[in-house]
Amino acid sequence: MPRNVRLALVGVWVQAVLNLAAGFLLLALVNDAVDHGQDEGAGLLRFVAVLSLLIAGALLLCGVLAGKRSNGIRVTVIVIEALGLLSGVLGLFQGGGVGVVPGIVLALVVLRGFSSAEARNWFDQ
Template sequence: MPKSVGPALVGVWVQAVLNLAVGFLLLALVNDAADHGQEEGAGLLRFLAVLSLLMAGALLLCGVFAGKRSNGIRVTVVVIEALSLLSGVLGLLQGGGVPVLPGIAFALAVLRGFSSAEARNWFDR
């Protein structure tokens, strides 16, 4: 495994766990709001929760099967990280401030690791 892929793969695992936590937290918030009759905005939060859980599942699968060296795994991680980066930039533009910056930096680091020429060659076999 190339030197750039190892730390990026650790980043994939960390991001998967964080996405799971955020997804379940958002679902808990939506369910709590529904229990108290506050349904306004619950649809968007539910969508974001499900999206976070789906991304976590995809990242977990990519982490598990990274040793198989399939180019589809690399492409999946790159697409998810690009979406995460886009989300972070949009959050920053909407006034998210400093709390959004670590997510952007994290996505850039993983994206850089999986987009390197070494990574492309290694995943292509």
């Protein structure tokens, strides 16, 4: 596995763990709010929590199966990272502040690693 792909794979694992933690935390907060009668906006937050868990699962699966060298794994990671990058940029423009910058940088690093010619060649073999 090329070095830049290995480094990008570390980013995939970090994002998977962070999405997993954020999804479970957000789901717990939503459930607690609903239990206390504060269910306004709970549906959207629950959707975001489940989406975060699904993305975490997809990234974990891609991380585990990266050694299989399937191009589908590379494409899946690129799509997820592109959507994450878009989400981060939109969050930045909507006043998210510097809190969204690390997510943008991590998405760019992973995108660069998985989009490189070395990654393309390695996953196509």
